[in-house]
Amino acid sequence: MGTIYSRNRSFLSLLVFLPIACSTVQKLEEPPRAIQEPYYRALGENPGGFLFRESESDYKIRKSGHEKPILAFSPVSYPKSVDKKLIAYFEQEIGIPWREVQFSGVKIPSDIWSNPDALLTAAKNAEVDAFVQEKIVETDNGWLFQFSVIDPINGFKFGEFEGSFKRPVANSEDTGSWSQVFFWKAGDRIISLDARKATVPVWERKLFSSEIKEIINSSVRGKLNIRASSGDTDVFHKGVHLGKTPQLDFSVGEGLQEVEFHLKGKKPVVKTVLIRAGKRSSIFQEWEEDKTLGSAKIVSVPAGLSVSVDGFRQGETPFFRSGLNPGNYQIELIKDNPEGSLVYYESTLEVKSDKVAEIGFPYSGGSLLSETEFWKGSGESGFNPFGIGNLEFTKSKNLPPGWNGVYSLPIPADDLEIAGNFLLPSDHKSGTVAVTFHGPGFNLGFEAGPEKVSVFHFPSEGKTVGSYKYLKLENDVGRTFSFRTDAKEKRVRLYLGNDMVWEGQISFQGLWTISVLTRGDDFKENSPLKDLKIRYRGYK
Numbered sequence: 001m002g003t004i005y006s007r008n009r010s011f012l013s014l015l016v017f018l019p020i021a022c023s024t025v026q027k028l029e030e031p032p033r034a035i036q037e038p039y040y041r042a043l044g045e046n047p048g049g050f051l052f053r054e055s056e057s058d059y060k061i062r063k064s065g066h067e068k069p070i071l072a073f074s075p076v077s078y079p080k081s082v083d084k085k086l087i088a089y090f091e092q093e094i095g096i097p098w099r100e101v102q103f104s105g106v107k108i109p110s111d112i113w114s115n116p117d118a119l120l121t122a123a124k125n126a127e128v129d130a131f132v133q134e135k136i137v138e139t140d141n142g143w144l145f146q147f148s149v150i151d152p153i154n155g156f157k158f159g160e161f162e163g164s165f166k167r168p169v170a171n172s173e174d175t176g177s178w179s180q181v182f183f184w185k186a187g188d189r190i191i192s193l194d195a196r197k198a199t200v201p202v203w204e205r206k207l208f209s210s211e212i213k214e215i216i217n218s219s220v221r222g223k224l225n226i227r228a229s230s231g232d233t234d235v236f237h238k239g240v241h242l243g244k245t246p247q248l249d250f251s252v253g254e255g256l257q258e259v260e261f262h263l264k265g266k267k268p269v270v271k272t273v274l275i276r277a278g279k280r281s282s283i284f285q286e287w288e289e290d291k292t293l294g295s296a297k298i299v300s301v302p303a304g305l306s307v308s309v310d311g312f313r314q315g316e317t318p319f320f321r322s323g324l325n326p327g328n329y330q331i332e333l334i335k336d337n338p339e340g341s342l343v344y345y346e347s348t349l350e351v352k353s354d355k356v357a358e359i360g361f362p363y364s365g366g367s368l369l370s371e372t373e374f375w376k377g378s379g380e381s382g383f384n385p386f387g388i389g390n391l392e393f394t395k396s397k398n399l400p401p402g403w404n405g406v407y408s409l410p411i412p413a414d415d416l417e418i419a420g421n422f423l424l425p426s427d428h429k430s431g432t433v434a435v436t437f438h439g440p441g442f443n444l445g446f447e448a449g450p451e452k453v454s455v456f457h458f459p460s461e462g463k464t465v466g467s468y469k470y471l472k473l474e475n476d477v478g479r480t481f482s483f484r485t486d487a488k489e490k491r492v493r494l495y496l497g498n499d500m501v502w503e504g505q506i507s508f509q510g511l512w513t514i515s516v517l518t519r520g521d522d523f524k525e526n527s528p529l530k531d532l533k534i535r536y537r538g539y540k
Contacts, residue, residue: 012084012303023471023498023499024470024472024496024497024498024499025453025468025469025470025471025496025497025499025501026468026469027410027467027468028452028467028469029221029464030467031468032463032464032465032504033454033463033464033467034462034463035447035454035456035463035464036402036403036462037443037458037460037462038403038434038436038438038443038445038514038515039403040326040378040407041378041379041380041403042376042377043313043376043377043378043379043380043383043385043404044380046329049382052203052256053394055387057153057526058153058154058276059124059127059153060129060153060254060276060277060389060539061149061193061274061276061387062176062254062255063255063256064254064255064256065129065220065253065254065255065275065277066127066129066220066254067220067253068102068103068104068220069102069103069104069125069129069130069216069217069219069220069495070103070104070105070106070127070128070129071103071104071105071106071128071129071130071131071132071170071216071219072106072107072122072123072126072128072130072131072132072152073105073107073131073132073134073305074113074131074132074133074134075110075113075308076134076136077136077337078136079136079137079138079143081138082138082143084277086200086201087103089200090143090145090165093165093203094145094163094207097206097207097208097209097212098115098207098209098212099209100213101209101213101216101385103216105361106126106128108122108123108126108128112139112223114306115137119152121404123152123319127153128152128236129219129220129277130149130150130151130152130216130219131149131150131151131152132147132148132150132156133147133149133150134146134147134149134150134284134507135148135378136149136428140269141164141166141167141204141231142164142165142166142167142201142204143164143165143167143201144162144163144164145162145163145164145165145207146160146162146348147160147162147212148160149215149216149218150276151219151277153231156278158215158216158218158219158277158278159214159215159218160215161207161208161211161212161215162205162207163203163204163205163206163338164203164204164205165201165202165203165204166201166202166203167201168200168202172280180415183448184216186371188501189483192420194291196482198219198455202245203452204421212532218277218278219277219278219319220228220253220254220277221250221251221252221253221254221275221277221418222251222252222253222254222275222276222277222278222279222280222281222389223249223250223251223252223279223280223281223283223387224247224249224250224251224257224259224273224275224280224283225246225247225248225249225280225281225282225283225318225373226242226245226246226247226248226250226259226283226289227246227247227282227283227284227285227318227320228245228246228284228285228286229244229285229287229295230245230260230262230263230287230289230290230322230323231244231246231318231321231322232244232263232264233245233261233262233285233287234262234263234265235247235259235260235261235262236259236260236262237250237252237257237258237260238258241244245261245285246320249280252275253275254272254275254277255275255278256272256273256274256275256276257272257273257275258270258271258272258273259271259272259273259283263287265518266520268369269285269375271285274388275388276388276389279388279389279390280370280389281372281389282372288293289322290323291324291353291354292326292354293322293323293324293325293326294324294325294326294351294352294353294354294355294356294357294358295320295322295323295324295351295355295356296309296317296319296321296324296329296331296349296351296357296358297318297319297320297322297356297358297359297409298317298318298319298320298331298333298358298359298361298372298410299317299318299319299358299359299360299361299371299374300317300318300333300360300361300362300363301361301362301363301364301368301371301374302337302364302366302533303316303317303318303368304316305333305334305335306334306335306336306341306360306383307319307331307332307333307334308331308332308334309321309329309330309331310329311330313334314408314531315332317361318373324351324518325351326350326351326352326353327350327351328349328350328351329348329349329350329351330346330347330348330349331346331348331349331359331505332345332346333345333346333361344361344363345361345363345412347359347412354422358409358410359409359410359411359412359511360374360409360410360411361411361412362374362533362534362536363457363536363539364535364536364539366533367531367532367533368408368532368533368534369390369391369527369529369531369532370389370390370447372386372389372390372391374408374409375391375406375407375408375467376406376407376408376409377405377406378403378404378405378406378407378515379402379403379405380399380400380402380404380515380519380520382395382396382397382399382411383395383399383404383520384396385404385405385406386496387427390515390527391406391527391528391529392416392526393405393518393523393524393525393526393527394525394526394530395523395525396480398520398522399520399521399523400521401519401520401521402519402520402521403434403517403518403519403520404517404518404520404523405515405516405517405528406515406516406517407438407513407514407515408513408514408515409513410511410513411484411511411513411514411534412511412512412536413487413508413509413510413511414441414485414487414508414536414537415474415485415486415487415508415536415537415538416484416485416534416535416536417482417483417485417534417535417537418437418482418483418484418514418532418533418534419481419482419532419533419534419535420435420480420481420482420527420529420530420532420533421477421478421479421480421481421530421531421532422453422478422479422480422481422529422530423478423479423527423529423530424447424473424475424478424530425450425451425473425520427478428448428449428450428524429450430450430524430525431449431518431519431522431523431525432447432448432449432518432519432524433447433513433516433518433524433529434447434448434515434516434517434518434519435444435448435472435481435514435516435517435519435529435530436514436515436517437483437492437512437514438513438514438515439490439506439507439510439512439513440455440507440509440510441459441507442458442459442506443457443458444456444457444458444483444494444504445457445466445515446494447497448479449522451469452467452468452469453467453468453469453470453481454466454467454468455467455468455480455501455502457504465502466501468496468501470496470497472497477530478530478531479496479497480495480496480497481494481496481497482494482495483495485506485508487506487508490505490506490507490508491503491504491506492504492505492506504505514534516528516529516532
């Protein structure tokens with residue numbers, strides 16, 4: 001049993017339905033529908049090996065990426081105070097560091113940049129890896145040149161850099177000169193005319209080619225975390241020995257990449273992983289080892305908490321250890337701050353023979369949809385819940401009726417809010433998605449289709465207890481829902497939008513899990529949700 005702020009846990013009691021007047025959603029007058037209780041079924045690796053699927057919405061998901069980035073530069077608007085001669089000077093100076101950067105440039109007509117759909121089509125046709133957006137700001141002292149390198153598909157910012165020029169001042173040491181020599185060609189002779197000099201601005205903050213290179217190259221490279229169940233595993237990529245596992249944030253080119261795992265006494269294993277620029281992918285090799293020993297896996301969101309096992313620091317999250325003797329281990333997750341270290345969570349972790357003891361601690365912040373290490377696949381062979389650094393449901397064959405999706409690692413039971421957004425009806429299109437909150441002796445959640453969201457709980461008669469339609473939809477938000485727990489009252493409250501639709505008592509003993517599932521006979525392709533977050537109260 002884990003401890004957060006040393007709160008005590010309690011027992012499960014029956015859920016109670018409370019009819020309420022809704023304003024964000026409207027309850028539909030329809031009979032209850034039969035619903036199958038969500039269940040976990042471990043999803044093994046595809047026996048046919050890696051299955052590549054092209055994406056209809058993301059052309060940068062491809063078998064082979066570019067060695068040299070393809071860039072498209074946005075139109076540039078100069079302040080009125082900058083005349084054509086000064087523009088020529090600026091472009092000459094800014095072009096110097098860019099000459100040392102290897103890339104291919106494509107020109108997209110300026111009128112297309114104001115039309116997002118046309119711009120994406122043009123970028124796709126030219127296989128553009130990144131847009132380079134330049135903005136010039138006039139300041140009191142001169143001009144600031146700001147550059148942003150943007151993913152053309154999702155707007156992700158690979159990086160940004162800037163440089164600035166000082167305004168020329170007469171008789172100042174900070175003033176530069178620009179020499180021009182004019183020539184006249186007459187017959188077979190070239191006559192040099194008088195050279196002219198002009199007072200021009202000088203660099204205040206220069207652009208550096210090394211900084212530009214790093215950002216531009218990241219538009220065709222992703223990050224890869226490589227782990228194995230044994231820390232003695234050697235990793236090779238393209239014949240190069242990277243070292244022993246884990247190898248974290250390894251920079252690798254877009255497209256299909258092969259990673260080779262070696263362990264003494266075992267046959268080498270080659271695995272394929274798909275890399276997408278701006279995303280983090282993971283690959284894991286589990287060896288068949290001594291079945292009398294066990295393993296431990298600890299993940300936090302965000303990552304980077306120090307892990308202490310029986311009083312000794314052993315690493316940081318995400319944390320994996322194999323070859324552990326069965327028994328109970330005292331673990332602490334520690335947040336290191338400049339002002340000192342704080343124990344965020346402590347618990348006794350039970351390790352069993354030939355099993356992996358797991359715990360997740362999503363204590364603050366980001367979207368869980370991109371935290372693939374936090375999830376475990378569940379379902380039938382032929383189903384794949386993971387895209388590149390995100391949850392993305394796909395299938396390679398027709399699936400039988402039943403649940404397919406992901407289950408979270410077990411999380412501490414405490415004061416928290418699980419908040420998410422179902423897709424808008426126009427984006428959801430078809431299929432069913434269920435988000436379920438699981439605990440000792442209970443399963444309760446929401447089942448969403450294109451037009452309505454239903455509430456269910458187990459144990460029960462196996463029927464929904466209410467269906468709702470959203471009265472107001474926000475394009476950038478989607479259809480919001482949340483589970484909110486109260487450790488003091490030992491209760492949970494379910495919300496659709498701003499309206500509470502369920503309330504009941506639950507157990508705060510042990511651990512909880514969350515699942516995001518779809519049905520084999522009513523399959524939701526691609527992204528199941530718009531967003532999903534967990535916030536433990538009192539953490540940063």
